[in-house]
Structure formats: C-alpha cells, structure tokens
Amino acid sequence: MRGEHRGLGEFLIELGENPGQLRRYRKDRRAALADSGLSPEHQQLLLSGDVKRIQAELQREYPDAKVFLLPGWDDVMSA
Amino acid sequence: MGSLTVVGTGIQLGAQLTPEARVAITEADEVLYVVTDALVALWMERLNPRARSLQDLYAEGVSRRRTYDAMADEIMAAVRRGRDVCAAFYGHPGVFVDPSHVAIRRARAEGYPARMLPAVSAEDCLFADLGVNPGAAGCQSYEATDFLVRRRAVDPSAALVLWQVGIVGRLDLAPEGDRSRLPVLVEYLLEFYPPEHEALLYEAAPYPACDPVIEDVRLADVASAPVGRLATMYVPPSERRRPDAAMLARLGIPETHLR
Structure with a gap:
C-alpha cells in the first residue's frame, strides 16, 4: 500500500490544513482522490467512508502512536 | 511572566481549528495536549515542535480525578517556569473536559494571565x-x-x-x-x-x-x-408546549405573535 504512494495520514492532514483542497474533495471525491497520490487501496478506503477501517489503517501507519481516550461519567460529575 | 491559553482542536482534524487557536499553538513556548486520535497528535507536533502529549499521565488503576489533577499540575509547572503555555484539548476545551478549567482557575489564582478560547464541540x-x-x-x-x-x-x-x-x-x-x-x-x-x-x-x-x-x-x-x-x-421533541396565556399577558405579548 505504501512504496511510491503517499501516506494516508499525510493526505488527511493536508486535507484538514488546506480549505481549498478540502472544498475540491467534498465537491468531487473521486477526482480529488485520483490526483491525491494515494494508493488505489487507500483511495477505496476513503471512498468507503468507514471510519473504523480508516483508523485501523492509520494505526498501522503510525504504530507507535497512542490513541483514543474517551471521557467518562466521572468527568461530567465533577464539572 | 508565564501565561496560559487553553484551546480546542475542534472535532475534525485541521479544518475546525480557529485561526486564533492556531496562532496560540504555533507561537507558544510550550504546547501540552490531550487528543483522542493519533493523527491529531502528529499534526499538533507539526504545528509546534515544542508540543508534547499529556496522555502518559493516564494510567491503569489511577483515578481519572488524580490524572486530571496531574495534568493541571503539569500545565501549571510550565506556566510557573515563565513560559507562554498553550494547553490544547480535543473538541471544545471547556466541554466534557475538566483539567482545562482547573488549570485556568489555578493560573488566575496565582496571578498569571489565563484564557480559554472557544472551539467547535x-x-x-x-x-x-x-x-x-x-x-x-x-x-x-x-x-x-x-x-x-x-x-x-x-x-x-x-x-x-x-x-x-x-x-x-x-x-x-x-x-x-x-x-x-x-x-x-x-x-x-x-x-x-x-x-x-x-x-x-x-x-x-x-x-x-x-x-x-x-x-x-x-x-x-x-x-x-x-x-x-x-x-x-x-x-427530537415529541410534543408541542402551548404558550401560557397568563404569562403572555404579563409580558404584554399578543398571542398572535406566536406561531
């Protein structure tokens, strides 16, 4: 999935950082992905819209990253 | 003199960070962050190479209350060192987040300028x-x-x-x-x-x-x-509440003004 293709995380960060690119993506996802430099597998993954699979792929891409805490009830009780 | 700015990253990576929060992150002497996503963590450290996660303060068997106190302690320690500190949290920093409020209160009590910026929750x-x-x-x-x-x-x-x-x-x-x-x-x-x-x-x-x-x-x-x-x-609402006629009269609002 990698090699000559750009990373999924890199693409998502760039999309979040560049409102013009994000606008183009939202207008025509397939065209934006075709120009993205992502592997065909990653393009399909993003087209699927499956957040869990996207996060799993990101976890593979950044195996050392620590993630995903969710506030619990006691957070709210003390607020 | 140190200072504290508390910001939120918004929910969606990058696109929901306000311009003011972005500047607070990029220009801070130190950024201490708590986010729920590895990619957001990576992005924070790109915005400011002096950013570091407070995630390690979470530990199994340690109450969340104690963890939040430790986060506020860590933030305040940086402020007391005279740094312009930015504390960044996922979403809105004041919604479903406790250490942000604790740190702001402590900083102000100790005479440091401290401000929370609103964000997308x-x-x-x-x-x-x-x-x-x-x-x-x-x-x-x-x-x-x-x-x-x-x-x-x-x-x-x-x-x-x-x-x-x-x-x-x-x-x-x-x-x-x-x-x-x-x-x-x-x-x-x-x-x-x-x-x-x-x-x-x-x-x-x-x-x-x-x-x-x-x-x-x-x-x-x-x-x-x-x-x-x-x-x-x-x-969504399952019923519609009728206006109270006596209250309308008291307020001088004609019933015809209400749909």
Whole structure:
C-alpha cells in the first residue's frame, strides 16, 4: 500500500490544513482522490467512508502512536 | 511572566481549528495536549515542535480525578517556569473536559494571565450535521449515565441530546464500547416518549475526508441498533408546549405573535 504512494495520514492532514483542497474533495471525491497520490487501496478506503477501517489503517501507519481516550461519567460529575 | 491559553482542536482534524487557536499553538513556548486520535497528535507536533502529549499521565488503576489533577499540575509547572503555555484539548476545551478549567482557575489564582478560547464541540457538529436548531424548542443535554443515575426529568416538548450512549453505565474507558446497558436507557426514555418516536444516533466525522454516521431508529429499537462507542443520541421533541396565556399577558405579548 505504501512504496511510491503517499501516506494516508499525510493526505488527511493536508486535507484538514488546506480549505481549498478540502472544498475540491467534498465537491468531487473521486477526482480529488485520483490526483491525491494515494494508493488505489487507500483511495477505496476513503471512498468507503468507514471510519473504523480508516483508523485501523492509520494505526498501522503510525504504530507507535497512542490513541483514543474517551471521557467518562466521572468527568461530567465533577464539572 | 508565564501565561496560559487553553484551546480546542475542534472535532475534525485541521479544518475546525480557529485561526486564533492556531496562532496560540504555533507561537507558544510550550504546547501540552490531550487528543483522542493519533493523527491529531502528529499534526499538533507539526504545528509546534515544542508540543508534547499529556496522555502518559493516564494510567491503569489511577483515578481519572488524580490524572486530571496531574495534568493541571503539569500545565501549571510550565506556566510557573515563565513560559507562554498553550494547553490544547480535543473538541471544545471547556466541554466534557475538566483539567482545562482547573488549570485556568489555578493560573488566575496565582496571578498569571489565563484564557480559554472557544472551539467547535461535538454538539456544534451535531446541530450542523442533523440540521436541527436547539433554539426552536429548547434543548436538554446530558451525559447518558448521569441522565440515568440522577433520573433526570425530561421535557418531551424540547429536544434531548444524550452523550456517550455507546458506553452508558460504564465508568471506565471501555475502548470497544459497551451496549449492554442500553435496554435500561430505552426503558427510562419510554417513560417520557412513545416507543415509535424517532431517535437519531450520531457520530461526528473525525477526519475531513469522512462523513458523519447518522442512524435513524425507533426509540424502542435503540438497544438493538448499531450504537458506536462515540455515539450521541438526539431525540427530537415529541410534543408541542402551548404558550401560557397568563404569562403572555404579563409580558404584554399578543398571542398572535406566536406561531
């Protein structure tokens, strides 16, 4: 999935950082992905819209990253 | 003299960071952050190479209260060293976040300038994605477990937002979610709403390339619905409250002004 293709995380960060690119993506996802430099597998993954699979792929891409805490009830009780 | 600026990253990576918060992050001497996503962490460290996570302060067996105190301690230690400190939290830094408020209070008590900047919260995303106006009929908003254990009264003429229904009844992190107590939630809601009333299960999109997840289900069917770990439930009003004639008269509002 990698090699000559750009990373999924890199693409998502760039999309979040560049409102013009994000606008183009939202207008025509397939065209934006075709120009993205992502592997065909990653393009399909993003087209699927499956957040869990996207996060799993990101976890593979950044195996050392620590993630995903969710506030619990006691957070709210003390607020 | 040190200072503290508390910011939120918004829910969706990058796109929801306000310009003011971005400057607070990029120009800080130190950035201390707590986010829920590895990619957001990576992005924070790119925005400011002096950024570091407070995630390590979470530890199994340590109460969250103690962890939050430790986070506030860490933030304040940097402020006391004379640094311009930015503390960054996922979403809105003052909504469902405690150490941000604690750090602001401590900094001010010690005479340091401290400010919290508003940000995009999960609730903001919900209103936009579901196309609902909380001002139309009012809106009640509760954390799901708190809602149950306090037997919060529901006004069915106003909207109801319940947070963390995907882990209702759990006091720990439950990383995979836990739907086992959903029947209790449904049972309680049916004291206020008819079983066929609509409920929307909502999960905001964490990345700009993704869409939100929205499931439209009957209230009676919520327990068997695909409720995600981060799901929020929105229950629209089931009835309309009539204006009180005596109050209208007292306020001098003609009844014809109300639809």
